[in-house]
Amino acid sequence: MSTIHPRRRRAFALVGAFAAATLVLGACTNGSDDGDTSSAIGKSNTDNDKSGKKVVIGFSAPAADHGWMGSITKSAVAQAKKYDDIELKVAEGTNDVNLQISQVETFINDKVDAIVLLPFDGAAMTAVARKAMDAGIVVINVDREFDSPFAARTTVLGDNYGMGVSAGTYVCDQAKGDKNKVVAEIAGIDSLPLTQDRSKGFADALKKCGLKVNNRVAAEFTVESGEKAASNLLQAAPKIDYLWNHDDDQGVGVLAAIKNANRDEFVMIGGAGSANVMRDIKADNTVLKATVIYPSTQAADGIKLARLLVQGKSMSDLAEIEVPREVKLSAPVVTKDNVDTYLPSAFES
Template identity: 25%
Template sequence: MKKLLLILVGCTLIIALAACGSKTETGADGEKQKVIGVTMNNLSTEFTATLAKGIEEAAKAKNVKVIVNDGEGNPNKQIQQVETFIAQKVDAIIIQPLETEASSPAIEKAKKAGIPILNVNSITTAEPDAFVGSRDEESAELAIDYIAKMTGDKGNIVMMHGRPGQSAEIKRTTGAMDQLKKYPDMKLIAEQTAEWDRNKALNLMQNWLQAHKGQISAVFAQNDEMGMGALKAIEDAGLKKDIIVVSVDAISDALQSVKDGKLDATVFQNAKGQGAGAIDTALKIIAKESVEKEVFIPFELVTKENVDQYVTK
């Protein structure tokens, strides 16, 4: 009896290992599915979770299997996940890089292994096979132009940066600084990172309100999480009528805040569009079709006047 049990356990292990080593599964039509490994930079943020959902929905529509992993804000973890995808012999890899430099080895490892890899939403110094995302400079340009419109092209601005070294932070900073040159009477009087975090932004805004009493005309937060944190600090201080707040991403509670007349504006970044574009591009690369090296999806300014059309997107 004991011998029979050992044989059964052994067979079960062999079957399980065979299943783990298979890179494709048979779809409903009898054809083998393509398998794409996906590593997201941090699924705890609403934007990244929406981006991942866009990838999963597009993959399901194309009968593609995706393995979605969470990098949990750690570029080394993303590199390890890419190494696992390589070992699993997936057909392609999609990465939302956490940092331009620290995430670059993941690109290099995939290319060395001969597996197509593309970046979605963020860039790396190492060059992938393709990039699908948006021009982050554009989001900052739209935000600064709207602030200028609301303040009459003058006043003092503070800017909350995202995580240093991440491409969105770098490019949104560049876009904002370049755009501010067009408005000589608008002055940037303070800038600091709040690392995309709502609570850190709330604390930072409280400090700025104390350090620059009565001097701040507007806040540009490089994402909505920080924008909502800044807004809370401003509301708590009873200063909302005096300070314009604009941020980026158009996450659900930011859209509701715009609708309620609290957040002045957000800039819509089409997470689901980026996700669908990443799947389409990956499949073209797998099929050895020609693809654009860079696929850009435009940002869109969202204010109280047009917010209703974005609430259900």
């Protein structure tokens, strides 16, 4: 899961997280019959998809050191291949900020038409992104925000606070008014704003139905840390009714710890929406009954938006004649009832 998010704007009310409609950008509209992750990256079947002016797009993202990040790049590449008028230049994934700055500098020197950038560190990448914008290059900022609004034409974001709200709302719905339910939480890295946002959303949603987090530990978005954190939590909490784990990659370790502890008295909710978690939900043979989506299609949406902007087009499903400055994707809950809808676009942990 994404690991460094600078300041997030929480300019929407709690109720908005329950009711906000998702902007459908076409990246998840069409399924396919070949079953791989990229198959869910489709076209919207509008005039926007007709071949037009050639668009050269530079793409840079952090190293694919976990499933979610790997899917970010894979989905972006798959999206670009859907269009014969896109030439995509993909920089090697890196967690070295200086190297990523150099990659963007190369795109600027190459005079690409647009840059889709998921920065390793949004603050550190702000200056070079603004340099690209000043050079007349359309910049699409993905997932980790820059420090300046002048550094990107459009920003595509997941909803970390909304993830917490969705998870907490699911728990409240399942609890059916019983205020004695014991709720546990396995967070990601506590020092990160994204983790803080998720935990705040979770606590705020639980508060609405009279519940709170009774036991909480933090992990590090890895399988190993998930197993260790879960083991500690299970030892400290002899009874749990609901457990929310922030990240499905670390959730592999969490489930291993649960199995080793021979615990099955609670319902577990995941986070991010990995394919292996969705398969477990569909099989309905573990404590894992739901997961909250954090879309790994954000960069694919960035590719589509970059193409529209360079070609002077707008989003066909909006009355607005300009592509929005910001698109925040929703954080739906996936259960056995709707898993088939989301499984085609899920990433592998």
